[in-house]
Amino acid sequence: MSDRPAPSPFPDRAQRLANRAAKRDALLLAAVRMFNERGFHATSLDEVAASLGVSKPTIYHHLGNKDQVLLECVLIGLKQLRGAAAIAAARPGRGIDRLRDFLVRYAQINMDDFGRCVIRTGDEALSPESAARFRSLKREIDTAMRDLIAAGVADGSIAPADPRLLAFTLAGALNWPARWFVAGGALNAAQVAEQMVEILITGVSPR
Amino acid sequence: MSDRPAPSPFPDRAQRLANRAAKRDALLLAAVRMFNERGFHATSLDEVAASLGVSKPTIYHHLGNKDQVLLECVLIGLKQLRGAAAIAAARPGRGIDRLRDFLVRYAQINMDDFGRCVIRTGDEALSPESAARFRSLKREIDTAMRDLIAAGVADGSIAPADPRLLAFTLAGALNWPARWFVAGGALNAAQVAEQMVEILITGVSPR
Numbered sequence: 001m002s003d004r005p006a007p008s009p010f011p012d013r014a015q016r017l018a019n020r021a022a023k024r025d026a027l028l029l030a031a032v033r034m035f036n037e038r039g040f041h042a043t044s045l046d047e048v049a050a051s052l053g054v055s056k057p058t059i060y061h062h063l064g065n066k067d068q069v070l071l072e073c074v075l076i077g078l079k080q081l082r083g084a085a086a087i088a089a090a091r092p093g094r095g096i097d098r099l100r101d102f103l104v105r106y107a108q109i110n111m112d113d114f115g116r117c118v119i120r121t122g123d124e125a126l127s128p129e130s131a132a133r134f135r136s137l138k139r140e141i142d143t144a145m146r147d148l149i150a151a152g153v154a155d156g157s158i159a160p161a162d163p164r165l166l167a168f169t170l171a172g173a174l175n176w177p178a179r180w181f182v183a184g185g186a187l188n189a190a191q192v193a194e195q196m197v198e199i200l201i202t203g204v205s206p207r
Numbered sequence: 208m209s210d211r212p213a214p215s216p217f218p219d220r221a222q223r224l225a226n227r228a229a230k231r232d233a234l235l236l237a238a239v240r241m242f243n244e245r246g247f248h249a250t251s252l253d254e255v256a257a258s259l260g261v262s263k264p265t266i267y268h269h270l271g272n273k274d275q276v277l278l279e280c281v282l283i284g285l286k287q288l289r290g291a292a293a294i295a296a297a298r299p300g301r302g303i304d305r306l307r308d309f310l311v312r313y314a315q316i317n318m319d320d321f322g323r324c325v326i327r328t329g330d331e332a333l334s335p336e337s338a339a340r341f342r343s344l345k346r347e348i349d350t351a352m353r354d355l356i357a358a359g360v361a362d363g364s365i366a367p368a369d370p371r372l373l374a375f376t377l378a379g380a381l382n383w384p385a386r387w388f389v390a391g392g393a394l395n396a397a398q399v400a401e402q403m404v405e406i407l408i409t410g411v412s413p414r
Protein backbone atom coordinates (compact mmCIF):
# COMPACT_ATOMS: atom_id res chain seq x y z
CA MET A 1 0.00 0.00 0.00
CA SER A 2 1.29 3.46 -0.90
CA ASP A 3 1.95 5.86 1.90
CA ARG A 4 0.99 8.79 -0.37
CA PRO A 5 -1.85 10.69 1.31
CA ALA A 6 -5.25 10.60 -0.41
CA PRO A 7 -5.89 13.91 -2.29
CA SER A 8 -7.77 16.36 -0.12
CA PRO A 9 -11.34 17.11 -1.23
CA PHE A 10 -10.56 20.72 -0.22
CA PRO A 11 -8.40 22.31 -2.97
CA ASP A 12 -5.73 24.71 -1.75
CA ARG A 13 -5.32 28.22 -3.13
CA ALA A 14 -2.99 27.20 -5.98
CA GLN A 15 -5.37 24.44 -7.07
CA ARG A 16 -8.34 26.80 -6.95
CA LEU A 17 -6.53 29.35 -9.13
CA ALA A 18 -5.43 26.69 -11.62
CA ASN A 19 -8.93 25.30 -11.75
CA ARG A 20 -10.38 28.75 -12.33
CA ALA A 21 -7.90 29.47 -15.15
CA ALA A 22 -8.67 26.10 -16.78
CA LYS A 23 -12.40 26.86 -16.74
CA ARG A 24 -11.82 30.30 -18.22
CA ASP A 25 -9.62 28.84 -20.99
CA ALA A 26 -12.19 26.16 -21.83
CA LEU A 27 -14.97 28.76 -22.03
CA LEU A 28 -12.90 31.05 -24.25
CA LEU A 29 -11.96 28.22 -26.61
CA ALA A 30 -15.58 27.06 -26.92
CA ALA A 31 -16.69 30.64 -27.55
CA VAL A 32 -14.02 31.50 -30.13
CA ARG A 33 -14.70 28.32 -32.09
CA MET A 34 -18.41 29.08 -32.25
CA PHE A 35 -17.77 32.74 -33.21
CA ASN A 36 -15.47 31.57 -36.01
CA GLU A 37 -17.86 28.92 -37.26
CA ARG A 38 -21.19 30.73 -37.06
CA GLY A 39 -20.22 34.38 -36.86
CA PHE A 40 -20.41 36.56 -33.77
CA HIS A 41 -23.99 37.71 -34.29
CA ALA A 42 -25.34 34.21 -34.87
CA THR A 43 -23.65 32.82 -31.74
CA SER A 44 -25.52 32.79 -28.43
CA LEU A 45 -23.74 32.38 -25.12
CA ASP A 46 -26.44 29.83 -24.21
CA GLU A 47 -25.12 27.56 -26.94
CA VAL A 48 -21.49 28.18 -26.00
CA ALA A 49 -22.34 27.25 -22.41
CA ALA A 50 -24.37 24.21 -23.50
CA SER A 51 -21.43 22.92 -25.56
CA LEU A 52 -19.53 22.55 -22.26
CA GLY A 53 -22.50 21.30 -20.26
CA VAL A 54 -22.76 24.49 -18.20
CA SER A 55 -25.22 27.40 -18.20
CA LYS A 56 -24.92 31.00 -19.34
CA PRO A 57 -24.42 32.46 -15.83
CA THR A 58 -21.18 30.43 -15.65
CA ILE A 59 -19.90 32.38 -18.66
CA TYR A 60 -21.04 35.69 -17.17
CA HIS A 61 -19.24 34.78 -13.96
CA HIS A 62 -15.95 33.90 -15.63
CA LEU A 63 -15.88 36.22 -18.64
CA GLY A 64 -18.74 38.72 -18.67
CA ASN A 65 -21.23 39.44 -21.44
CA LYS A 66 -20.94 38.46 -25.11
CA ASP A 67 -19.10 41.66 -26.10
CA GLN A 68 -16.58 41.09 -23.32
CA VAL A 69 -16.10 37.48 -24.42
CA LEU A 70 -15.36 38.62 -27.97
CA LEU A 71 -12.92 41.24 -26.72
CA GLU A 72 -11.08 38.59 -24.64
CA CYS A 73 -10.84 36.34 -27.69
CA VAL A 74 -9.34 38.99 -29.96
CA LEU A 75 -6.95 40.10 -27.19
CA ILE A 76 -5.58 36.55 -26.96
CA GLY A 77 -5.05 36.41 -30.74
CA LEU A 78 -3.38 39.82 -30.72
CA LYS A 79 -1.10 38.76 -27.89
CA GLN A 80 0.04 35.77 -29.95
CA LEU A 81 0.74 38.05 -32.93
CA ARG A 82 2.64 40.53 -30.77
CA GLY A 83 4.69 37.66 -29.37
CA ALA A 84 5.63 36.63 -32.92
CA ALA A 85 6.61 40.21 -33.73
CA ALA A 86 8.76 40.46 -30.60
CA ILE A 87 10.62 37.24 -31.45
CA ALA A 88 11.35 38.42 -34.99
CA ALA A 89 12.44 41.87 -33.81
CA ALA A 90 14.86 40.36 -31.28
CA ARG A 91 16.54 37.77 -33.49
CA PRO A 92 19.71 38.60 -35.41
CA GLY A 93 20.08 38.28 -39.18
CA ARG A 94 19.12 40.00 -42.39
CA GLY A 95 15.81 41.83 -42.64
CA ILE A 96 14.39 39.36 -45.16
CA ASP A 97 15.10 36.38 -42.86
CA ARG A 98 13.57 38.06 -39.83
CA LEU A 99 10.58 39.13 -41.94
CA ARG A 100 10.15 35.58 -43.30
CA ASP A 101 10.29 34.20 -39.77
CA PHE A 102 7.63 36.65 -38.61
CA LEU A 103 5.37 36.10 -41.63
CA VAL A 104 5.35 32.32 -41.20
CA ARG A 105 4.36 32.64 -37.54
CA TYR A 106 1.85 35.37 -38.39
CA ALA A 107 0.16 33.16 -40.99
CA GLN A 108 0.03 30.19 -38.65
CA ILE A 109 -1.55 32.20 -35.85
CA ASN A 110 -4.19 33.46 -38.30
CA MET A 111 -5.16 29.87 -39.10
CA ASP A 112 -5.52 29.06 -35.39
CA ASP A 113 -8.61 29.75 -33.25
CA PHE A 114 -7.83 33.12 -31.70
CA GLY A 115 -5.91 34.61 -34.63
CA ARG A 116 -8.78 33.62 -36.88
CA CYS A 117 -11.11 35.55 -34.61
CA VAL A 118 -8.89 38.66 -34.86
CA ILE A 119 -9.19 38.57 -38.64
CA ARG A 120 -12.88 37.78 -38.77
CA THR A 121 -13.90 40.46 -36.29
CA GLY A 122 -14.81 43.81 -37.77
CA ASP A 123 -14.55 46.98 -35.70
CA GLU A 124 -18.32 47.31 -35.84
CA ALA A 125 -18.81 44.14 -33.74
CA LEU A 126 -17.05 45.79 -30.75
CA SER A 127 -18.07 48.67 -28.53
CA PRO A 128 -16.45 51.99 -29.52
CA GLU A 129 -13.89 51.77 -26.65
CA SER A 130 -13.03 48.15 -27.39
CA ALA A 131 -12.82 48.90 -31.11
CA ALA A 132 -10.32 51.70 -30.42
CA ARG A 133 -8.18 49.34 -28.33
CA PHE A 134 -8.47 46.64 -31.01
CA ARG A 135 -7.33 49.04 -33.72
CA SER A 136 -4.44 50.31 -31.65
CA LEU A 137 -3.12 46.79 -30.96
CA LYS A 138 -3.46 45.85 -34.63
CA ARG A 139 -1.52 48.98 -35.53
CA GLU A 140 1.34 47.80 -33.28
CA ILE A 141 1.60 44.58 -35.28
CA ASP A 142 1.45 46.50 -38.52
CA THR A 143 4.22 48.78 -37.29
CA ALA A 144 6.36 45.79 -36.32
CA MET A 145 5.98 44.42 -39.85
CA ARG A 146 6.91 47.77 -41.41
CA ASP A 147 9.99 47.99 -39.17
CA LEU A 148 11.20 44.58 -40.38
CA ILE A 149 10.58 45.68 -43.97
CA ALA A 150 12.51 48.92 -43.43
CA ALA A 151 15.42 46.95 -41.91
CA GLY A 152 15.47 44.63 -44.94
CA VAL A 153 15.35 47.49 -47.42
CA ALA A 154 18.22 49.14 -45.50
CA ASP A 155 20.42 46.02 -45.56
CA GLY A 156 19.57 45.29 -49.21
CA SER A 157 17.79 41.98 -48.57
CA ILE A 158 14.36 43.40 -49.47
CA ALA A 159 13.60 45.19 -52.76
CA PRO A 160 12.93 48.91 -52.26
CA ALA A 161 9.19 49.40 -51.71
CA ASP A 162 6.67 51.58 -49.92
CA PRO A 163 6.76 49.82 -46.48
CA ARG A 164 3.12 50.64 -45.82
CA LEU A 165 1.82 49.19 -49.07
CA LEU A 166 4.13 46.19 -48.87
CA ALA A 167 3.00 45.47 -45.29
CA PHE A 168 -0.65 45.68 -46.31
CA THR A 169 -0.02 43.36 -49.26
CA LEU A 170 1.74 40.75 -47.12
CA ALA A 171 -0.70 41.01 -44.25
CA GLY A 172 -3.71 40.71 -46.56
CA ALA A 173 -2.38 37.59 -48.24
CA LEU A 174 -1.63 36.00 -44.87
CA ASN A 175 -4.86 37.11 -43.21
CA TRP A 176 -6.98 35.47 -45.85
CA PRO A 177 -6.42 31.84 -44.74
CA ALA A 178 -8.48 32.79 -41.66
CA ARG A 179 -11.42 32.62 -44.08
CA TRP A 180 -10.61 29.54 -46.13
CA PHE A 181 -8.14 27.26 -44.31
CA VAL A 182 -9.69 24.06 -42.99
CA ALA A 183 -7.58 21.69 -40.92
CA GLY A 184 -7.39 18.12 -42.24
CA GLY A 185 -6.72 19.01 -45.89
CA ALA A 186 -3.69 18.03 -47.98
CA LEU A 187 -1.53 20.72 -46.33
CA ASN A 188 -1.40 21.53 -42.63
CA ALA A 189 -1.29 25.09 -41.31
CA ALA A 190 2.52 25.13 -41.07
CA GLN A 191 2.89 23.99 -44.68
CA VAL A 192 0.35 26.49 -45.97
CA ALA A 193 2.15 29.25 -44.06
CA GLU A 194 5.60 28.26 -45.40
CA GLN A 195 4.43 27.97 -49.00
CA MET A 196 2.45 31.21 -49.03
CA VAL A 197 5.36 33.15 -47.56
CA GLU A 198 7.67 31.64 -50.17
CA ILE A 199 5.30 32.75 -52.95
CA LEU A 200 5.28 36.30 -51.55
CA ILE A 201 9.05 36.46 -51.20
CA THR A 202 9.91 35.09 -54.66
CA GLY A 203 6.95 36.57 -56.59
CA VAL A 204 4.71 35.27 -59.35
CA SER A 205 7.01 35.70 -62.34
CA PRO A 206 9.97 33.30 -62.76
CA ARG A 207 13.40 34.35 -61.43
CA MET B 208 -39.21 80.51 -79.51
CA SER B 209 -38.30 76.83 -79.81
CA ASP B 210 -40.72 74.52 -81.56
CA ARG B 211 -39.69 71.60 -79.32
CA PRO B 212 -42.83 70.31 -77.53
CA ALA B 213 -43.05 70.73 -73.76
CA PRO B 214 -42.18 67.46 -71.95
CA SER B 215 -45.32 65.45 -71.18
CA PRO B 216 -46.20 65.11 -67.49
CA PHE B 217 -47.16 61.51 -68.36
CA PRO B 218 -43.94 59.46 -68.72
CA ASP B 219 -44.02 56.83 -71.45
CA ARG B 220 -43.07 53.20 -70.83
CA ALA B 221 -39.35 53.72 -71.52
CA GLN B 222 -39.21 56.70 -69.16
CA ARG B 223 -41.04 54.75 -66.44
CA LEU B 224 -38.60 51.85 -66.73
CA ALA B 225 -35.57 54.16 -66.68
CA ASN B 226 -36.97 55.98 -63.68
CA ARG B 227 -37.59 52.72 -61.87
CA ALA B 228 -34.05 51.49 -62.59
CA ALA B 229 -32.56 54.80 -61.40
CA LYS B 230 -34.49 54.52 -58.11
CA ARG B 231 -33.35 50.95 -57.63
CA ASP B 232 -29.71 51.90 -58.32
CA ALA B 233 -29.86 54.81 -55.88
CA LEU B 234 -31.33 52.58 -53.15
CA LEU B 235 -28.71 49.88 -53.71
CA LEU B 236 -25.86 52.39 -53.60
CA ALA B 237 -27.14 53.97 -50.38
CA ALA B 238 -27.56 50.51 -48.83
CA VAL B 239 -24.16 49.13 -49.84
CA ARG B 240 -22.37 52.22 -48.53
CA MET B 241 -24.09 51.93 -45.18
CA PHE B 242 -23.41 48.16 -44.99
CA ASN B 243 -19.73 48.81 -45.73
CA GLU B 244 -19.44 51.64 -43.24
CA ARG B 245 -21.43 50.29 -40.29
CA GLY B 246 -21.60 46.56 -40.96
CA PHE B 247 -24.65 44.65 -42.14
CA HIS B 248 -26.05 43.94 -38.69
CA ALA B 249 -25.75 47.52 -37.49
CA THR B 250 -27.50 48.92 -40.57
CA SER B 251 -31.26 49.44 -40.56
CA LEU B 252 -33.26 49.86 -43.76
CA ASP B 253 -35.02 52.77 -42.05
CA GLU B 254 -31.73 54.67 -42.03
CA VAL B 255 -30.90 53.67 -45.60
CA ALA B 256 -34.32 54.95 -46.67
CA ALA B 257 -33.95 58.13 -44.60
CA SER B 258 -30.58 58.89 -46.24
CA LEU B 259 -32.52 59.25 -49.54
CA GLY B 260 -35.51 61.03 -48.03
CA VAL B 261 -37.84 58.06 -48.55
CA SER B 262 -39.36 55.49 -46.18
CA LYS B 263 -38.69 51.79 -45.63
CA PRO B 264 -41.69 50.56 -47.67
CA THR B 265 -40.06 52.17 -50.71
CA ILE B 266 -37.07 49.86 -50.22
CA TYR B 267 -39.33 46.84 -49.73
CA HIS B 268 -41.16 47.76 -52.90
CA HIS B 269 -38.04 48.08 -55.03
CA LEU B 270 -35.67 45.57 -53.46
CA GLY B 271 -37.30 43.43 -50.77
CA ASN B 272 -36.17 42.85 -47.20
CA LYS B 273 -32.70 43.50 -45.75
CA ASP B 274 -31.37 40.03 -46.64
CA GLN B 275 -32.53 40.48 -50.22
CA VAL B 276 -30.90 43.92 -50.37
CA LEU B 277 -27.59 42.43 -49.20
CA LEU B 278 -27.84 39.63 -51.75
CA GLU B 279 -28.47 42.16 -54.55
CA CYS B 280 -25.40 44.13 -53.44
CA VAL B 281 -23.05 41.15 -53.46
CA LEU B 282 -24.47 39.97 -56.80
CA ILE B 283 -23.58 43.32 -58.37
CA GLY B 284 -20.02 43.09 -57.01
CA LEU B 285 -19.66 39.51 -58.22
CA LYS B 286 -20.92 40.50 -61.67
CA GLN B 287 -18.20 43.16 -61.87
CA LEU B 288 -15.56 40.59 -60.86
CA ARG B 289 -16.86 38.06 -63.40
CA GLY B 290 -16.74 40.74 -66.07
CA ALA B 291 -13.09 41.39 -65.25
CA ALA B 292 -12.34 37.67 -65.47
CA ALA B 293 -14.10 37.38 -68.83
CA ILE B 294 -12.08 40.28 -70.26
CA ALA B 295 -8.79 38.75 -69.09
CA ALA B 296 -9.74 35.28 -70.37
CA ALA B 297 -10.62 36.65 -73.82
CA ARG B 298 -7.57 38.84 -74.41
CA PRO B 299 -4.48 37.49 -76.19
CA GLY B 300 -0.99 37.46 -74.69
CA ARG B 301 1.16 35.63 -72.17
CA GLY B 302 -0.44 34.21 -69.02
CA ILE B 303 1.39 36.67 -66.76
CA ASP B 304 0.11 39.69 -68.71
CA ARG B 305 -3.48 38.45 -68.71
CA LEU B 306 -3.19 37.62 -65.00
CA ARG B 307 -1.75 41.08 -64.23
CA ASP B 308 -4.60 42.70 -66.15
CA PHE B 309 -7.17 40.68 -64.22
CA LEU B 310 -5.54 41.29 -60.84
CA VAL B 311 -5.46 45.06 -61.30
CA ARG B 312 -9.16 45.14 -62.20
CA TYR B 313 -9.94 42.69 -59.39
CA ALA B 314 -8.19 44.90 -56.82
CA GLN B 315 -9.92 48.04 -58.07
CA ILE B 316 -13.37 46.45 -57.90
CA ASN B 317 -12.64 45.35 -54.32
CA MET B 318 -11.96 48.96 -53.35
CA ASP B 319 -15.26 50.09 -54.90
CA ASP B 320 -18.67 49.96 -53.19
CA PHE B 321 -20.09 46.63 -54.36
CA GLY B 322 -16.81 44.70 -54.51
CA ARG B 323 -16.07 45.87 -50.99
CA CYS B 324 -19.41 44.43 -49.91
CA VAL B 325 -18.53 41.05 -51.49
CA ILE B 326 -15.36 40.89 -49.41
CA ARG B 327 -16.90 42.11 -46.20
CA THR B 328 -19.89 39.78 -46.31
CA GLY B 329 -19.45 36.47 -44.55
CA ASP B 330 -21.56 33.47 -45.54
CA GLU B 331 -23.26 33.62 -42.17
CA ALA B 332 -24.92 36.96 -43.00
CA LEU B 333 -26.88 35.35 -45.84
CA SER B 334 -29.69 32.79 -45.83
CA PRO B 335 -28.45 29.23 -46.52
CA GLU B 336 -29.71 29.33 -50.13
CA SER B 337 -28.21 32.76 -50.81
CA ALA B 338 -24.95 31.71 -49.14
CA ALA B 339 -24.73 28.67 -51.45
CA ARG B 340 -25.24 30.90 -54.50
CA PHE B 341 -22.70 33.40 -53.14
CA ARG B 342 -20.08 30.66 -52.66
CA SER B 343 -20.69 29.20 -56.09
CA LEU B 344 -20.23 32.58 -57.82
CA LYS B 345 -17.06 33.27 -55.82
CA ARG B 346 -15.76 29.86 -56.86
CA GLU B 347 -16.22 30.85 -60.51
CA ILE B 348 -13.95 33.84 -60.00
CA ASP B 349 -11.43 31.72 -58.17
CA THR B 350 -11.48 29.20 -61.03
CA ALA B 351 -10.93 31.98 -63.56
CA MET B 352 -7.86 33.11 -61.60
CA ARG B 353 -6.47 29.57 -61.43
CA ASP B 354 -7.00 29.14 -65.19
CA LEU B 355 -4.95 32.26 -65.90
CA ILE B 356 -2.23 30.98 -63.55
CA ALA B 357 -2.20 27.57 -65.26
CA ALA B 358 -1.91 29.27 -68.66
CA GLY B 359 1.04 31.32 -67.42
CA VAL B 360 2.81 28.32 -65.91
CA ALA B 361 2.27 26.46 -69.21
CA ASP B 362 3.76 29.28 -71.34
CA GLY B 363 6.63 29.85 -68.87
CA SER B 364 5.65 33.39 -67.88
CA ILE B 365 4.63 32.34 -64.33
CA ALA B 366 6.91 30.43 -61.94
CA PRO B 367 5.69 26.86 -61.31
CA ALA B 368 3.36 26.88 -58.27
CA ASP B 369 0.34 25.19 -56.80
CA PRO B 370 -2.38 27.17 -58.68
CA ARG B 371 -4.80 26.87 -55.76
CA LEU B 372 -2.39 28.23 -53.15
CA LEU B 373 -1.09 30.92 -55.50
CA ALA B 374 -4.66 32.03 -56.31
CA PHE B 375 -5.53 32.20 -52.60
CA THR B 376 -2.36 34.21 -51.91
CA LEU B 377 -3.05 36.73 -54.66
CA ALA B 378 -6.76 36.99 -53.92
CA GLY B 379 -6.13 37.49 -50.20
CA ALA B 380 -3.64 40.29 -50.77
CA LEU B 381 -6.01 42.02 -53.17
CA ASN B 382 -9.15 41.45 -51.09
CA TRP B 383 -7.65 43.15 -48.09
CA PRO B 384 -7.88 46.74 -49.37
CA ALA B 385 -11.67 46.30 -49.01
CA ARG B 386 -10.93 46.65 -45.29
CA TRP B 387 -8.37 49.45 -45.22
CA PHE B 388 -8.50 51.52 -48.42
CA VAL B 389 -9.99 54.98 -47.97
CA ALA B 390 -10.48 57.24 -50.98
CA GLY B 391 -8.79 60.62 -50.75
CA GLY B 392 -5.38 59.38 -49.52
CA ALA B 393 -2.01 59.82 -51.23
CA LEU B 394 -2.75 57.02 -53.70
CA ASN B 395 -6.03 56.50 -55.54
CA ALA B 396 -7.57 53.03 -56.00
CA ALA B 397 -6.01 52.54 -59.44
CA GLN B 398 -2.52 53.36 -58.10
CA VAL B 399 -2.92 51.09 -55.06
CA ALA B 400 -4.09 48.28 -57.35
CA GLU B 401 -1.15 48.72 -59.78
CA GLN B 402 1.48 48.89 -57.04
CA MET B 403 0.15 45.94 -55.06
CA VAL B 404 -0.01 43.76 -58.16
CA GLU B 405 3.56 44.78 -59.04
CA ILE B 406 4.73 43.75 -55.55
CA LEU B 407 3.04 40.35 -55.92
CA ILE B 408 4.50 39.74 -59.37
CA THR B 409 8.09 40.73 -58.55
CA GLY B 410 8.19 39.49 -54.92
CA VAL B 411 9.70 40.87 -51.73
CA SER B 412 13.36 39.93 -52.27
CA PRO B 413 15.42 41.87 -54.81
CA ARG B 414 15.72 40.49 -58.37
